[in-house]
Amino acid sequence: MSYAAVHEDDHHDHKPTGIGRWLFSTNHKDIGTMYLVFALIMFFVGGAMAMVIRAELFQPGLQYVDPQFFNSMTTIHALVMIFGALMPAGVGLANWMIPMMIGAPDMAMPRMNNMSFWILPFAFTLLLSTFFMQGGAPAAGWTMYPPLVLQMGDGFPFLIFAIHFLGLSSIMGAINIIATVFNMRAPHMGFMKLPLFVWTWIITAFLLIAAMPVFAGAVTMLLTDKYFGTAFFDAAGGGDPVMFQHLFWFFGHPEVYIVALPAFGMVSDVLATHARKNIFGYRMMVWAILAIGGLSFVVWAHHMYVSGMNPYFGFFFATTTLIIAIPTALKVYNWVLTLWQGNIHLRVPMLFAIAFIFTFVHGGLTGLFLGNVVVDLPLSDTYFVVAHFHMVMGVSPVLVVFASIYHWFPKMSGRMFNETLGRWHFWLTFLGTYSIYLPMHYLGFLGVPRRYYAMGTTDFIPESAQTLNATMTIAAIIVALAQLIFLYNMVISLRNGKKSGPNPWGATTLEWQTPDTPPKHGNWGDELPVVHRWPYDYSVPGEEQDFTPQTVPASEVPVGRDHGVTHG
Amino acid sequence: MTVTLIFLAVIMITVIVWLLRQTLNVQPWVSDPAADAVSGTSLPAHTKTIGLTAFLAVATSLFALFVSAYTLRMQMVDWRPLPEPDLLWINTGFLVLASVAYQWTRGQAIKGHDPAVKAGLLTSGILSMLFLGGQFVAWQQLNGAGYYLSSNPANAFFYLLTAVHGIHLLGGLFVWARSTLKVWGGGEADTVRLSIELCTVYWHFLLLVWVVLFGLLLST
Numbered sequence A: 001m002s003y004a005a006v007h008e009d010d011h012h013d014h015k016p017t018g019i020g021r022w023l024f025s026t027n028h029k030d031i032g033t034m035y036l037v038f039a040l041i042m043f044f045v046g047g048a049m050a051m052v053i054r055a056e057l058f059q060p061g062l063q064y065v066d067p068q069f070f071n072s073m074t075t076i077h078a079l080v081m082i083f084g085a086l087m088p089a090g091v092g093l094a095n096w097m098i099p100m101m102i103g104a105p106d107m108a109m110p111r112m113n114n115m116s117f118w119i120l121p122f123a124f125t126l127l128l129s130t131f132f133m134q135g136g137a138p139a140a141g142w143t144m145y146p147p148l149v150l151q152m153g154d155g156f157p158f159l160i161f162a163i164h165f166l167g168l169s170s171i172m173g174a175i176n177i178i179a180t181v182f183n184m185r186a187p188h189m190g191f192m193k194l195p196l197f198v199w200t201w202i203i204t205a206f207l208l209i210a211a212m213p214v215f216a217g218a219v220t221m222l223l224t225d226k227y228f229g230t231a232f233f234d235a236a237g238g239g240d241p242v243m244f245q246h247l248f249w250f251f252g253h254p255e256v257y258i259v260a261l262p263a264f265g266m267v268s269d270v271l272a273t274h275a276r277k278n279i280f281g282y283r284m285m286v287w288a289i290l291a292i293g294g295l296s297f298v299v300w301a302h303h304m305y306v307s308g309m310n311p312y313f314g315f316f317f318a319t320t321t322l323i324i325a326i327p328t329a330l331k332v333y334n335w336v337l338t339l340w341q342g343n344i345h346l347r348v349p350m351l352f353a354i355a356f357i358f359t360f361v362h363g364g365l366t367g368l369f370l371g372n373v374v375v376d377l378p379l380s381d382t383y384f385v386v387a388h389f390h391m392v393m394g395v396s397p398v399l400v401v402f403a404s405i406y407h408w409f410p411k412m413s414g415r416m417f418n419e420t421l422g423r424w425h426f427w428l429t430f431l432g433t434y435s436i437y438l439p440m441h442y443l444g445f446l447g448v449p450r451r452y453y454a455m456g457t458t459d460f461i462p463e464s465a466q467t468l469n470a471t472m473t474i475a476a477i478i479v480a481l482a483q484l485i486f487l488y489n490m491v492i493s494l495r496n497g498k499k500s501g502p503n504p505w506g507a508t509t510l511e512w513q514t515p516d517t518p519p520k521h522g523n524w525g526d527e528l529p530v531v532h533r534w535p536y537d538y539s540v541p542g543e544e545q546d547f548t549p550q551t552v553p554a555s556e557v558p559v560g561r562d563h564g565v566t567h568g
Numbered sequence B: 001m002t003v004t005l006i007f008l009a010v011i012m013i014t015v016i017v018w019l020l021r022q023t024l025n026v027q028p029w030v031s032d033p034a035a036d037a038v039s040g041t042s043l044p045a046h047t048k049t050i051g052l053t054a055f056l057a058v059a060t061s062l063f064a065l066f067v068s069a070y071t072l073r074m075q076m077v078d079w080r081p082l083p084e085p086d087l088l089w090i091n092t093g094f095l096v097l098a099s100v101a102y103q104w105t106r107g108q109a110i111k112g113h114d115p116a117v118k119a120g121l122l123t124s125g126i127l128s129m130l131f132l133g134g135q136f137v138a139w140q141q142l143n144g145a146g147y148y149l150s151s152n153p154a155n156a157f158f159y160l161l162t163a164v165h166g167i168h169l170l171g172g173l174f175v176w177a178r179s180t181l182k183v184w185g186g187g188e189a190d191t192v193r194l195s196i197e198l199c200t201v202y203w204h205f206l207l208l209v210w211v212v213l214f215g216l217l218l219s220t
Helices: A003-011 A019-023 A028-057 A067-101 A110-132 A156-183 A196-227 A241-275 A282-298 A311-339 A348-371 A373-379 A383-413 A419-446 A464-496 B002-023 B033-038 B047-074 B087-111 B114-144 B153-184 B189-219
Strands: none
Touching (some): A028 A067, A067 A110, A067 A196, A067 A241, A156 B047, A196 B153, A241 A282, A241 B047, A282 A311, A311 A348, B047 B153
């Protein structure tokens, strides 16, 4: 980008006000905000559905809802949380931060950026409108396995088209991010000077590009099976339902990393900033991200050990699953080693980031259980699986998103949030989610199957299991209410929070070096920043400050610093 | 599944090797003014070019999925291949000519010959529409001969593959229509040059996809 382009953007500063500002916005920060607000709304919608599920499980037997509706709740809860809350939250933060982190005035394709957001509410209107249709909302699980999903009523095409639109939105977002990072980096911003958040998003964007079309294609084949009499998956017409499982999980497993990778990146940046230490093993982190991205395409069948596949096939996928644990574990070690002997500031974002390490290790280890065929077989379709994936791709990314929102809130709004409320929010969420999901693992070991609205009497499930269920429901209600603290905190802090200044955490990366806080349209005023160093110069020996921003040239720091290496 | 796997492996390896090359022999924690001056170059390509490249990867991924599903399904006993209408050969000819016409138009646009660009755009557009029309007639012929969508999985795949390919071409024609209207409305060829260059790539891509699909349909 040339300076001329920055000037050109200044003309756009006379933007429309009111609703028009949001409808037609091409400003990456406005679009990022819309993504985040949308994600928050969906987080509450999905959370309300989880409350219905937990209320039903509070007591044995059928209490409040009919079984079909219970199944719809589990299905839509998953779709809303994954596609409505987690992914848009990641995209929202990417929209806000990536252009600023790489020193660009905006995204590469601002109008497409606007489009990819506005498709989302449209897609979710399609999806949620199925509740009011003949036959009800989808109830066959978010994995939409045929033939069950093909028995759905009038809402079926709405489900499929909603997924098409979600895929379209994600692909447009991914193309935009790739074009932005590859083409719009500030002068001297090499790939190895990018913050890890940007690195994780590069790989996430490639995962989206490779995985989303497969998903869209697979659900299109479901659609033709139902309405055009084809028999791709419909066993009644000679189709192969297991083929759908292959196609679904070929998308579904990379999808886990699409949610998790940006979280890895955000947590790396938050940990380094608040531990006042460079991220341990930056290059290793980058290579681990690349390795995870590549390997995530060859582990999909570990979701299908019970589908009756060839045992050698299962052996292969168990092996790849254990291999992908290696780069993932490397990342965890590096996070812990970043904290080692750091000058740790236990502020709210840091609390969430450290909590993420706990929940992610927890969810990762149970993943190793489930990745082994013999251990998976008895645990398959029990609450152990539910507990595992909620820990690893529910709670963990959500904790990171909260960490990031608290971390970047001062830059986005120019104001500080309320620290006390933030701490309440953190402890209630962290301890609360643990008291939901830790007992859930135990239910899984007992053999309690997932997706059932009530358990009959069995020989293997003791009555005390119900006590656990009741406890989990109470914990879930407390966690849900704690999220209102977050909402309240954000709303009052936007108005009344005290001014934060441009760089309250003393961070090095470019987004904290903008001339205005909150940044104006075009981010940088007349001149793009010039990058002189990597993003993690914290507590460098011989420096006055414990951080050196990326924009500080080598000539302005004492000769011979840089870890004892002397340059001219 | 192997087709999808191989394709994705190739894409991911290319991307990862390229990215890996950016990371080797770099010590990012050392801030070296000399290294500053050379590192950190952006790609020379236009944003829209990168966008199109990424989209081609998306489309390839989608077609690879269908091809691999096709090869998987083909092995089952109830698979009865359908005879491809000869019309498909003529359609293929139209698509080849459309691609050639776009290539020629691209050359004229670079030279800045406005009248030639006008004519070239119109020709390639009409040829593409002839292809689409021909595909539709081929559907009618098959349907008339009793090869219904639902009578055999082979038929279902035939209709699905041709439809998805056709939809992609329709998307291309939308962009074509925009640049054509601009040029015929008196705009200079230079204003649509990038659009024409990108469309040329896209048309070649769709021709390649069609050749692969047609080859697959013929050989099975």
